[in-house]
Amino acid sequence: MADLFTVLTPREAWSRLEPHLHPIDRVETVPTSESLGRVLAEDTSAPVDLPHFARSSMDGYAVRAEDTHGATEGLPAYLKVAGEVSMGQPAGVRLSPGEAALIHTGGMLPEGADAVVMVENTRGVDAAMIEAVRPVAKGENVIRVGEDMARGEALLSRGSLLRPQDIGSLLSLGITRVPVFHRVRVALIPTGDELVPPETDPGPGQIRNTNAFALAALAAKAGAVPVVLDIVRDSYESLQAAARQALETADIVVFSGGSSVSTRDMTSRVIDSLGKPGVLVHGVSLRPGKPTILAAVGRQPAFGLPGNPASSMVTFGIFVTPAIYRLSGCRRLPQSLAVKARLARNIPSAAGREDYVPVKLEEKGGDLLADPVFGKSNFLFAMVRGDGVARVPLDKGGMMAGEWVEVTLF
Amino acid sequence: MADLFTVLTPREAWSRLEPHLHPIDRVETVPTSESLGRVLAEDTSAPVDLPHFARSSMDGYAVRAEDTHGATEGLPAYLKVAGEVSMGQPAGVRLSPGEAALIHTGGMLPEGADAVVMVENTRGVDAAMIEAVRPVAKGENVIRVGEDMARGEALLSRGSLLRPQDIGSLLSLGITRVPVFHRVRVALIPTGDELVPPETDPGPGQIRNTNAFALAALAAKAGAVPVVLDIVRDSYESLQAAARQALETADIVVFSGGSSVSTRDMTSRVIDSLGKPGVLVHGVSLRPGKPTILAAVGRQPAFGLPGNPASSMVTFGIFVTPAIYRLSGCRRLPQSLAVKARLARNIPSAAGREDYVPVKLEEKGGDLLADPVFGKSNFLFAMVRGDGVARVPLDKGGMMAGEWVEVTLF
Numbered sequence: 001m002a003d004l005f006t007v008l009t010p011r012e013a014w015s016r017l018e019p020h021l022h023p024i025d026r027v028e029t030v031p032t033s034e035s036l037g038r039v040l041a042e043d044t045s046a047p048v049d050l051p052h053f054a055r056s057s058m059d060g061y062a063v064r065a066e067d068t069h070g071a072t073e074g075l076p077a078y079l080k081v082a083g084e085v086s087m088g089q090p091a092g093v094r095l096s097p098g099e100a101a102l103i104h105t106g107g108m109l110p111e112g113a114d115a116v117v118m119v120e121n122t123r124g125v126d127a128a129m130i131e132a133v134r135p136v137a138k139g140e141n142v143i144r145v146g147e148d149m150a151r152g153e154a155l156l157s158r159g160s161l162l163r164p165q166d167i168g169s170l171l172s173l174g175i176t177r178v179p180v181f182h183r184v185r186v187a188l189i190p191t192g193d194e195l196v197p198p199e200t201d202p203g204p205g206q207i208r209n210t211n212a213f214a215l216a217a218l219a220a221k222a223g224a225v226p227v228v229l230d231i232v233r234d235s236y237e238s239l240q241a242a243a244r245q246a247l248e249t250a251d252i253v254v255f256s257g258g259s260s261v262s263t264r265d266m267t268s269r270v271i272d273s274l275g276k277p278g279v280l281v282h283g284v285s286l287r288p289g290k291p292t293i294l295a296a297v298g299r300q301p302a303f304g305l306p307g308n309p310a311s312s313m314v315t316f317g318i319f320v321t322p323a324i325y326r327l328s329g330c331r332r333l334p335q336s337l338a339v340k341a342r343l344a345r346n347i348p349s350a351a352g353r354e355d356y357v358p359v360k361l362e363e364k365g366g367d368l369l370a371d372p373v374f375g376k377s378n379f380l381f382a383m384v385r386g387d388g389v390a391r392v393p394l395d396k397g398g399m400m401a402g403e404w405v406e407v408t409l410f
Numbered sequence: 411m412a413d414l415f416t417v418l419t420p421r422e423a424w425s426r427l428e429p430h431l432h433p434i435d436r437v438e439t440v441p442t443s444e445s446l447g448r449v450l451a452e453d454t455s456a457p458v459d460l461p462h463f464a465r466s467s468m469d470g471y472a473v474r475a476e477d478t479h480g481a482t483e484g485l486p487a488y489l490k491v492a493g494e495v496s497m498g499q500p501a502g503v504r505l506s507p508g509e510a511a512l513i514h515t516g517g518m519l520p521e522g523a524d525a526v527v528m529v530e531n532t533r534g535v536d537a538a539m540i541e542a543v544r545p546v547a548k549g550e551n552v553i554r555v556g557e558d559m560a561r562g563e564a565l566l567s568r569g570s571l572l573r574p575q576d577i578g579s580l581l582s583l584g585i586t587r588v589p590v591f592h593r594v595r596v597a598l599i600p601t602g603d604e605l606v607p608p609e610t611d612p613g614p615g616q617i618r619n620t621n622a623f624a625l626a627a628l629a630a631k632a633g634a635v636p637v638v639l640d641i642v643r644d645s646y647e648s649l650q651a652a653a654r655q656a657l658e659t660a661d662i663v664v665f666s667g668g669s670s671v672s673t674r675d676m677t678s679r680v681i682d683s684l685g686k687p688g689v690l691v692h693g694v695s696l697r698p699g700k701p702t703i704l705a706a707v708g709r710q711p712a713f714g715l716p717g718n719p720a721s722s723m724v725t726f727g728i729f730v731t732p733a734i735y736r737l738s739g740c741r742r743l744p745q746s747l748a749v750k751a752r753l754a755r756n757i758p759s760a761a762g763r764e765d766y767v768p769v770k771l772e773e774k775g776g777d778l779l780a781d782p783v784f785g786k787s788n789f790l791f792a793m794v795r796g797d798g799v800a801r802v803p804l805d806k807g808g809m810m811a812g813e814w815v816e817v818t819l820f
Contacts, residue, residue, distance in 0.1 A: 032608075032623075033608075033623045033626070033627075033638075036627045036630055036631070050788075051617065052612065053614050053615060059671055085615075086603070086615075087602065087603040087604040087615065087644065088602070088603035088604035088605070088615050088616050089603075089614070089615045090613070090614035090615055091614075091615065104672070104673075105717070106602075106604055106617070106717065107604075107615070108614055108615035119671075143788075147788075148788035148790075148791060149788075149791060155791075155794070156794065163627070163820060164624045164625070164627035164628045164631065164723065164820065165624060165719075165720075165723060165790060165793040165794050165820055166794055167623055167624055167627050168620045168621065168623060168624030168627075168719050168723070168790055169620075169790055169791060169794045171608040171618060171619075171620040171623055171624075172608075172617070172618055172620040172719070172790070174608065174609070174611065174618060176608050176609045192497065192498070192516075193496070193497040193498035193499075194497040194498035194516055194517075195498070198442075198443075198581040198582075198584065198586050199584070199586045201584065202462065203500070204463050204499070204500035204501075204518055205463060205495075205496075205497065205498050205499045205500055205501065205517065205518035206498050207461065207516070207582070208581060208582055208584060209581075210578045210579075210581040210582040211578065213442075213443045213577055213578060213581055214574045214575060214577055214578030214581075215574070216443070217443075217446045217573070217574035217577050217578075218574045220446055221446070221574065228443075234497065261469050261529075262514070263514075307515065307516065309575075309578050309582065310575075313574065313575060313578070334819075335749060335771055335797055335798070335819055336746035336747075336749075336819050337746075339745060339746075339749055339750075340749075340750065340778065361745055366814075368750065378460075378553075378557075378558035378559075380558075380575060380578055380579055380582070381558060381559060381565075381579060383575040384565070384566065384575050384576055384579045387745055388745070404776075409744075409745055409746050410573060410574065410575055
């Protein structure tokens with residue numbers, strides 16, 4: 001329980017947490033066609049040459065390149081049509097000097113041929129004869145054996161987040177099953193005496209438990225499997241019991257709620273009671289989200305997020321989402337999480353604190369503009385009206401219209 | 411079958427297709443907590459006031475504001491502690507003039523109180539008495555009834571793509587089930603005499619069917635439900651039969667393959683045989699992806715994509731992904747599909763044609779750099795090594811290092 005009441009910068013806070021984030025090592029094998037968004041657990045390389053036969057990259061005529069040398073519109077090369085290469089079959093033709101074979105894009109180059117003349121550069125003379133009006137070089141319009149991928153060549157490395165093109169490339173090499181890391185499981189523990197389930201009408205002083213579900217959706221967006229536990233009342237024993245249950249079933253534990261100082265302290269005492277190293281950070285210089293707890297119990301990270309709905313989402317985005325990617329074995333965060341945009345209006349802030357401000361994004365004159373959504377006390381509804389949250393860096397006492405900001409998409 | 415052999419710009423091509431894209435009107439109701447990524451089918455407004463009781467936004471003391479007027483460090487206001495407001499319960503206290511009640515963040519303001527003094531601005535005198543060292547105004551540190559959302563206020567409109575914060579806000583108002591549009595179903599028809607299933611070892615002249623699976627993954631990323639049909643051989647009758655089956659079960663039909671001119675013409679004749687308006691565009695001035703077919707059969711869009719893996723992915727991203735969003739009822743494309751970056755190197759191109767070039771993205775000195783991935787003949791593996799595809803606009807005969815490009819993330 002180090003430096004419990006020292007507020008750290010977001011970067012310092014992350015650097016205290018980071019050494020405790022270990023990729024989960026549970027691996028399963030799934031069909032490649034169903035591996036979208038999964039993280040590859042092993043380096044892969046090509047088990048075969050691709051293509052495994054020389055293919056035409058054009059519609060045209062397979063030829064011996066030397067037979068076309070010097071061919072022009074005025075002085076074409078006359079070639080005897082020896083046949084046609086059918087798609088999906090061995091090229092059932094063998095070219096002798098002075099011969100050509102009709103071939104389609106992707107067709108197998110017949111024996112004796114070493115290039116393809118595009119159909120646009122040929123003229124039919126009769127059924128048995130064509131003119132080539134341009135020369136081709138050896139290998140022109142031909143994809144050589146192993147030219148796309150040579151057998152043994154490295155394809156995707158361990159830690160790749162699998163995308164559609166990765167799936168296509170694996171399948172093209174006959175890799176129909178892939179080893180991937182298990183999805184990261186995130187337990188969300190809603191805490192607070194004032195909470196009721198969303199389907200219950202809250203009485204005086206009560207509110208609906210919504211944070212845990214919004215955070216579960218954020219976890220799902222990051223590729224994790226969220227589990228929302230039952231609401232836990234503000235008592236040390238029940239919080240500790242819920243935390244123990246969560247640590248048994250999940251990789252990451254998130255306490256959501258507990259806005260008041262006494263509840264936050266209880267969360268932090270409970271985390272410390274569960275194992276080393278315990279609480280690493282208690283308080284971060286950001287707004288919203290100052291009363292954030294970062295912790296680890298053994299190899300399992302644990303987070304105590306503020307009870308305010310928007311604060312909990314912002315701090316989840318700053319700390320829990322990158323932690324999920326780290327545990328998932330993913331080598332780097334996907335590019336789609338943030339964009340750069342120009343501020344449409346000034347944003348006030350205070351130096352020494354990172355501020356997160358909901359913004360609407362709009363394309364204007366080729367630039368992406370970020371227009372702050374001000375107004376209501378409840379930042380959650382500003383996030384509903386906005387597209388993302390702009391970051392005002394720690395060292396800025398505010399930002400001016402026209403400055404570039406980083407916008408995390410929510 | 412209009413202008414069959416006229417190559418159109420991508421914008422012109424889209425504008426021919428666009429009038430034939432109608433949002434599907436099938437609606438289902440799902441639990442709000444499971445609605446991530448779905449499209450809302452009805453406008454929603456707040457059925458209740460939020461909050462439904464006046465809440466404290468701070469840890470502190472509920473007071474009558476007038477009792478604190480003029481309070482300073484040197485001349486504090488003395489207030490009698492009348493009790494404590496428990497979380498999740500009606501405030502069981504009633505303040506008389508000169509009284510205060512201990513209250514936590516989110517607690518219900520007791521009768522008689524109209525403001526909250528932050529705990530930091532109070533000092534304890536004894537168990538029954540505190541000093542307020544700063545004045546508060548009426549309503550300070552209090553969230554009024556309906557201040558977050560007033561009953562009847564508009565929340566999310568029809569066509570919203572539901573995000574974590576939307577789920578949170580709906581649940582906070584007790585909206586636990588939402589009407590959403592059905593997911594768009596996309597049928598993928600792999601065509602070609604040369605294709606074998608990915609798990610089969612291809613013989614001479616044969617290749618594995620991979621495009622349909624890469625495109626299925628792209629469809630899934632866009633929120634659609636992909637269905638990969640069996641491989642269809644290059645015959646008019648079998649292609650027509652597969653297309654009929656696809657039109658019965660899916661909202662969008664995509665033919666993948668058929669690189670050769672004759673196969674493309676067959677695809678286009680089959681589409682025209684199925685109903686009006688038939689083929690709308692055959693040939694688009696872009697690279698890769700020139701031999702693209704855009705069509706509609708009644709209210710169902712149909713696409714004939716090139717057989718080259720990368721061409722099929724690029725044209726899917728340009729035409730099919732936006733069509734999926736349009737059919738899904740979504741009011742606008744998500745921001746996360748594209749980013750702006752500076753080119754790291756020159757890209758050659760030709761004016762009058764849109765070029766798409768695979769790039770790696772890298773953060774450098776605060777800028778996002780797009781570094782073209784050149785080299786191999788097979789663009790698919792360049793897309794595997796890259797993060798996205800940069801667009802060289804139609805009117806540019808190439809682009810220079812340092813210029814801003816739009817990068818579609820794949």
